Amino acid sequence: MMPSQASTSNDLAAMIEHLPDLVNGDAALVRRGRTLTVDVLIEIGAAPYYLSIAAGRIARIERGPLLTRSWSFAIRGSEHAWRQFWLPMPPPHFHDLFALAKRGEFRIEGDFYPLMSNLLYFKDVLSAPRRLAGEAH
Amino acid sequence: MPAQIDPIVGRYVHVTLQGRPHRLYFEEAGAGIPLVCLHTAGADGRQFRHLMTDTAVTDGFRVLTFDLPWHGKSTPPDGWQDEDYRLTTATYTEAIRTFCAALDLERPAVLGCSIGGRIVLSLAAHHAAEFRALIGLESAAFQESWYDTDWLYRPDVHGEVCAGLVSGLIAPQSPPTARWETLWHYLQGGPGVFKGDLYFYRVDGDLRDQIGRIDTRTCPLYLLTGEYDFSCTPEDTIRTAQQISGVEVVVMRELGHFPMSENPQQFRGYILPVLERIRNDSRAGR
Numbered sequence: 001m002m003p004s005q006a007s008t009s010n011d012l013a014a015m016i017e018h019l020p021d022l023v024n025g026d027a028a029l030v031r032r033g034r035t036l037t038v039d040v041l042i043e044i045g046a047a048p049y050y051l052s053i054a055a056g057r058i059a060r061i062e063r064g065p066l067l068t069r070s071w072s073f074a075i076r077g078s079e080h081a082w083r084q085f086w087l088p089m090p091p092p093h094f095h096d097l098f099a100l101a102k103r104g105e106f107r108i109e110g111d112f113y114p115l116m117s118n119l120l121y122f123k124d125v126l127s128a129p130r131r132l133a134g135e136a137h
Numbered sequence: 138m139p140a141q142i143d144p145i146v147g148r149y150v151h152v153t154l155q156g157r158p159h160r161l162y163f164e165e166a167g168a169g170i171p172l173v174c175l176h177t178a179g180a181d182g183r184q185f186r187h188l189m190t191d192t193a194v195t196d197g198f199r200v201l202t203f204d205l206p207w208h209g210k211s212t213p214p215d216g217w218q219d220e221d222y223r224l225t226t227a228t229y230t231e232a233i234r235t236f237c238a239a240l241d242l243e244r245p246a247v248l249g250c251s252i253g254g255r256i257v258l259s260l261a262a263h264h265a266a267e268f269r270a271l272i273g274l275e276s277a278a279f280q281e282s283w284y285d286t287d288w289l290y291r292p293d294v295h296g297e298v299c300a301g302l303v304s305g306l307i308a309p310q311s312p313p314t315a316r317w318e319t320l321w322h323y324l325q326g327g328p329g330v331f332k333g334d335l336y337f338y339r340v341d342g343d344l345r346d347q348i349g350r351i352d353t354r355t356c357p358l359y360l361l362t363g364e365y366d367f368s369c370t371p372e373d374t375i376r377t378a379q380q381i382s383g384v385e386v387v388v389m390r391e392l393g394h395f396p397m398s399e400n401p402q403q404f405r406g407y408i409l410p411v412l413e414r415i416r417n418d419s420r421a422g423r
Contacts, residue, residue, distance in 0.1 A: 089309055089310065090309060092308075092364045092365045092367070093365075093367050093370075095305070095308075095309050095365060096304075096305025096306075096367065097305065098283055098284060098302070098305050098367070099305055099367040101283070102281070102283040102367055103367075112288075113294075116288045116294055116298050116301075117293070117294045117295065117298065119297070119298050119301025119302065119304075120297055120300060120301040120304065120320075122301075123301060123304055123305065
């Protein structure tokens with residue numbers, strides 16, 4: 001069976017697809033990730049997004065599935081978990097990558113080395129879409 | 138216009154711990170009931186600078202904080218370069234009691250956060266008569282681990298990972314300047330020190346079988362936990378409190394694992410009433 005284009009709620013798709021603008025437009029964040037080049041999979045519900053990071057910039061984001069695409073590590077969560085995480089003021093225990101992982105809402109898989117050695121960078125990259133809420137409404 | 142100078146004074150006290158000479162850095166401010174503040178794992182006494190410059194506190198309390206050995210401005214023991222630092226219930230308890238005795242503090246109150254919150258439970262169980270009150274912030278007899286501490290001490294991963302991990306324990310409402318100052322303390326920790334503290338937290342310091350002996354009539358115990366703390370959750374603290382008769386629990390809104398440094402203004406609303414209770418008890422001769 002051919003993989004089908006997974007559906008994601010439009011609001012969440014818009015948030016993740018804004019990630020290159022949010023990160024690349026933040027000079028301090030790019031500086032924090034300046035030594036990092038890595039491919040990452042972010043899964044929002046059933047929809048996989050492949051991020052290519054080059055020297056702290058998001059060089060590319062593609063929506064999958066792309067069955068043969070390599071990645072170093074993956075962060076997977078339900079639409080509910082991502083929606084809570086990206087609220088401008090997320091509720092307790094939905095406010096952090098590891099808070100969500102500890103309660104089983106996020107799963108982190110693969111090679112943890114690039115994540116752990118650039119953790120402050122990734123935390124700010126992943127939470128960057130929170131900034132959109134004020135702009136969109 | 139005169140320069141603004143904080144009324145905090147820092148000095149060094151020489152003590153013997155585990156039979157070895159140690160030079161501990163401590164700070165103090167205020168006058169009155171001695172209140173010894175215990176910093177979190179991998180940090181140092183600077184976390185309490187707001188409490189120590191708050192006249193609502195220092196008018197009634199002599200607030201003291203010391204940096205544990207290997208932390209902050211305390212000198213690590215001679216030969217440190219050839220050993221792995223590791224905190225245990227015994228060494229932590231010895232450091233606190235030795236510091237209080239060295240400064241000749243009369244039945245001090247002790248406020249500890251995180252590992253400091255854990256050790257006050259042990260002080261309550263085993264040394265209650267030495268203290269007039271114990272306050273545990275982000276305190277529980279036990280809590281589930283949520284990451285592999287080997288990441289904290291390896292030469293191919295910068296110590297920034299310590300700040301990266303604890304950054305999520307700060308409530309999102311905390312002011313950015315206070316958040317980043319809190320993280321700076323973690324960025325300045327010596328290699329392996331945060332990991333060594335967590336040996337006490339994760340391996341050696343499970344107090345679930347000891348807290349039943351705590352008698353809050355000997356020494357009142359207050360437990361305050363931030364709602365955003367997912368390391369020591371409010372549920373962890375409440376579960377602990379359910380085994381201790383007479384303990385008081387407060388869940389602090391819009392605060393995380395570092396209430397005194399991540400949002401000092403929000404924390405005041407919770408800690409000042411507790412300190413007032415301690416002051417009233419002392420006036421009443423308790």
